[in-house]
Amino acid sequence: MNILGIESSCDETACAVVKDGREVLANVVYTQIKLHQPWGGVVPEIASRAHVEKISGVIAEAVRELEAKTGKGLESVDAVAVTYGPGLASSLLVGLAAAKGLALALGKPLIGVNHIEAHLHTPFLCELGDTPCPAPEDLSPALGLAVSGGHTTWIEMPTYGEYAIIGQTLDDAAGEAFDKAAKLLGLGYPGGPVIDRVAKEYFAGLGGAKPDLIAFPKGRPRAGVSALAGLDADYCTSFSGLKTALLNYVNKTYGAGADRVIPAADLPRIVASYQEAIVAVLADRTARALKRRAYKALIVGGGVSLNGRLRAKLGEVAAAAGVPLLLAKPKFCGDNAAMIAGLAHYRRNLVGDAALATDVNPTLQPGD
Ligand code: KG4
Ligand code: ZN
Numbered sequence: 001m002n003i004l005g006i007e008s009s010c011d012e013t014a015c016a017v018v019k020d021g022r023e024v025l026a027n028v029v030y031t032q033i034k035l036h037q038p039w040g041g042v043v044p045e046i047a048s049r050a051h052v053e054k055i056s057g058v059i060a061e062a063v064r065e066l067e068a069k070t071g072k073g074l075e076s077v078d079a080v081a082v083t084y085g086p087g088l089a090s091s092l093l094v095g096l097a098a099a100k101g102l103a104l105a106l107g108k109p110l111i112g113v114n115h116i117e118a119h120l121h122t123p124f125l126c127e128l129g130d131t132p133c134p135a136p137e138d139l140s141p142a143l144g145l146a147v148s149g150g151h152t153t154w155i156e157m158p159t160y161g162e163y164a165i166i167g168q169t170l171d172d173a174a175g176e177a178f179d180k181a182a183k184l185l186g187l188g189y190p191g192g193p194v195i196d197r198v199a200k201e202y203f204a205g206l207g208g209a210k211p212d213l214i215a216f217p218k219g220r221p222r223a224g225v226s227a228l229a230g231l232d233a234d235y236c237t238s239f240s241g242l243k244t245a246l247l248n249y250v251n252k253t254y255g256a257g258a259d260r261v262i263p264a265a266d267l268p269r270i271v272a273s274y275q276e277a278i279v280a281v282l283a284d285r286t287a288r289a290l291k292r293r294a295y296k297a298l299i300v301g302g303g304v305s306l307n308g309r310l311r312a313k314l315g316e317v318a319a320a321a322g323v324p325l326l327l328a329k330p331k332f333c334g335d336n337a338a339m340i341a342g343l344a345h346y347r348r349n350l351v352g353d354a355a356l357a358t359d360v361n362p363t364l365q366p367g368d
Contacts, residue, residue: 001020001345002018003078003080003111004059004062004063004079005017005113006080006083006098006099006337007083008083009085009115010149011031011032011047011335013051014336016337016341017062017077020345021124021342021346022124023128027062028337029058032050033189033190040189041183047090048090048093048094056098059098069128079110080099080110083096083113084358087115087360089360092360092361092362096359110351110352112349112354113343114365116146116365116366118342120146120155121136121346122329122332122342123326123327124136124326136160138296139324141157141159141293143289143290143295143297143299144156145282145299145300147282147301147304147310148173149190149304150173150176151169153165153168153366154168154285155367156292165231166232167231167234170237170238174278175192178192178304179191181195182195187271205268212269214270214274216276216277219239221236221237221238234285237285278310279309283314295323298324299326301328303334305333306334
């Protein structure tokens with residue numbers, strides 16, 4: 001079964017075709033990063049207007065890729081899938097409207113997909129020539145960690161397609177913590193990739209010597225605080241204190257005025273220390289969550305899962321728990337539509353007329 005997926009929840013306009021939930025036949029992503037860079041973050045109105053401009057071309061290109069690979073075009077598409085939340089309302093609307101139109105024109109069912117759940121499908125996506133990726137239904141129960149610009153959530157998947165949040169960040173997402181630090185340090189947007197690279201160079205430059213890291217707080221919320229909303233503090237994080245600690249450190253060390261200069265030579269140590277605090281807390285929460293029950297896999301998805309140090313640390317955590325770690329190929333870590341088309345094969349909670357009648361849901365939760 002071939003499903004064509006459409007994704008437009010934030011600043012990527014994407015379309016893909018996936019066979020039987022795992023084999024990616026076409027995958028096109030137009031990223032708007034350059035449009036948002038001058039503003040240091042995603043501007044919703046710029047994002048939705050760019051989706052309107054690009055979506056038809058992105059769909060057409062995905063269909064061309066499908067034809068080139070299989071010799072067949074839209075006639076071989078059995079269903080259309082689309083992200084209907086969470087995300088920016090005005091961006092989601094563009095993809096949903098396009099998907100409704102396409103499904104109606106093709107006379108094929110429409111399937112609504114949750115963006116966070118879809119990030120956790122990315123380790124199961126493979127392309128022609130890859131070693132076959134595992135089948136998700138063989139790996140239940142699994143623990144999922146979705147780490148992106150908007151979300152940091154630990155999710156238990158008792159069977160594949162069932163989702164229960166067991167922990168989350170109480171404020172900023174991990175990606176947001178990277179992006180805000182990069183903005184403060186003048187490193188540009190998005191912050192994750194540049195912090196990852198600069199920290200890697202810092203550690204490599206030590207030549208095996210012990211790093212002299214700044215002790216930034218490892219955001220572990222206190223038990224009983226109301227923001228936990230009933231979740232166990234052991235599986236939750238908070239990154240707002242870390243961000244403030246970085247600001248305080250910079251103000252104290254280099255001055256708080258607008259003319260402040262942070263010497264370029266100091267940046268790698270600051271950046272590496274900051275990244276270490278984020279990675280340490282993500283690894284610690286994951287290690288605790290893995291003790292809840294006998295999971296068959298740790299599944300990690302989202303843009304932040306590209307982070308080299310996080311990948312390594314989660315590898316250690318999974319090995320200590322005796323559980324396989326499933327990470328996506330780098331091209332499927334950030335936002336894409338292959339994850340939407342792939343998950344739609346397995347998860348059908350919003351299909352057909354119900355999907356055609358649905359609105360976007362910017363605050364959709366895993367398991368909704
Ligand atoms: O999943 P994603 O593409 O979009 C959302 O759904 O939010 O994630 C984007 C986030 C950004 O905050 C970006 O800074 C972060 O992923 N990111 C990284 C890395 N590459 C992207 N964070 C840490 N290290 C990276 N290498
Ligand atoms: Zn995402």
